[in-house]
Amino acid sequence: MTTIRDVAKKAGVSVATVSRFLNGNGYVSQEAATAVKAAVEELNYELNTVARSLTTKKSNLIGLILPDITNPFFPELARAVEDVALTYGYTVVLCNSDEDPKKEKNYIETLKKKYIAGFIVTSNQLDAPHYANLKLPVVALDRVINERIPTVVSNNRQGGFMGAQALVDRGSKNLLFLRGPEEFGSANDRYIGFGEAMEKNSVTYETVFCPFHFAEAEKIVEQYLHDNKDIDGIFASSDVQAAGALKAAHNLGLAVPKDLQIIGFDGISMGEMLTPALTTIAQDIYKMGAIAARVLIKQIEGQPIENFMNEIPVNLVVRGTTKGAVT
Structure with a gap:
């Protein structure tokens, strides 16, 4: 050797x-x-990169903290981060926090001992001061943590408006909005956008809180539709919620989109695999991950950062869970 x-x-x-x-x-x-x-x-x-890190107190490792690796949205983000990081000579260490603050903190402390170069964080379980005082480069992805931390998000408020309006335009009169967890700023922005659309239109609507999990969404929606048979449109704050809603409709014998229209939010590839395929407010997931990786690497390498807030536009992708024609 x-x-x-x-x-x-x-x-x-x-x-x-x-x-x-x-x-x-x-x-x-x-x-x-x-x-x-x-x-x-x-x-x-x-x-020997291990020996090098011990000598220089630096490494080419980037920590990517995800809240739930079972949600297809986050692996798609991770793929983009990894692709870009590799082109710059960095290796991504994937950390699944399970939305557990203790687990998240343990990842941070462990990786700091490995002389991690920086973190990309898609969780807000830890308070902002913890990250702001980390003394390492940090980028917030799909979450706003602190105004001093560079951030990459979609225009969630715009997307919330677009999804609600799309259901109204396609004839839905009684809407159900599946609101995401209150602790997620992105979910709250989608809710605000939905509310703005409701103020503009003469339709009835209800809002229920729903986790970003398929089985729980299925259970919540099935019970709600059983008790409220006039609902003819569902706007979900995530594609995973929307998939659960689609399953609930199937369980109740409702035809989608004839009896019930459904729109999700995310634009994950899984949406195309459903039957019928899912209409969604699509985020540019790959672009978000790629920008986050580039911004972090700029910090690591001491280069100037032009934009601390990077807000990516969203767009409506019409598929089989909504009626094609606008009324």
């Missing part, structure tokens, strides 16, 4: 010079740098 001493001998320089070159720490002449680089390539030397 090739060692740093072998590289130094081949390049005709000291071990200390090789170390400074590899770690990017300290002065190395152009002549020496060229010699070391040639020796590294000729000997096929691979730097």
Whole structure:
């Protein structure tokens, strides 16, 4: 196995010079740098990243904290973060917090000991000061944590309005809105947008709180539809909720979209696999993850950040759970 001493001998320089070159720490002449680089390539030397991190107190690791890996939205975000990080030479460490503050804090403390380069956070279980005082680069993704922390989100308020209006435009008169958890700012913004659409239209509506989980959404919607047979349109705060609503409609023998129209929110690929395929307010999930990764890497590498708030537009994708024609 090739060692740093072998590289130094081949390049005709000291071990200390090789170390400074590899770690990017300290002065190395152009002549020496060229010699070391040639020796590294000729000997096929691979730097021990663990040893390097112990020496420099830095690593090429990025921590990605997700609240629920079973929700298809978050793996799609993670894919984009990982793709971009790899192109810049960083490795993503995936942390599934299960929306548990203790678990989330444990991930942070553990990765800090591994000299993590920075964090991308899609959870707001820990209070903002904890992240603001972390003394490491942090980007908030799909959540607003603190005005001092760069953030990447969709225009959730716009999406809430668009989804509600789309149901009204397609003839729904009695709507049910599945509101997401109150602790999620994105869910609250969708609720605000929905409310703005309701103020504009003469329709009746009800709102129920619903977790972003398929089985719970199915149970809540099935009971509600059983007790309220006049509901003819459901707008869900997530595609997973919408999938649960679709299953509930099937359980009750309701035809979608003839008897009941359903719109979700997220634009995950799973929506196309449902029968009928899900109409949704689509976020540009890949773009969100990619921007978050680039913003974090800029912080890590000391480059200026142009925008601390990155709000990505959403769009309505019409599929089989709504009527195609606008009335």
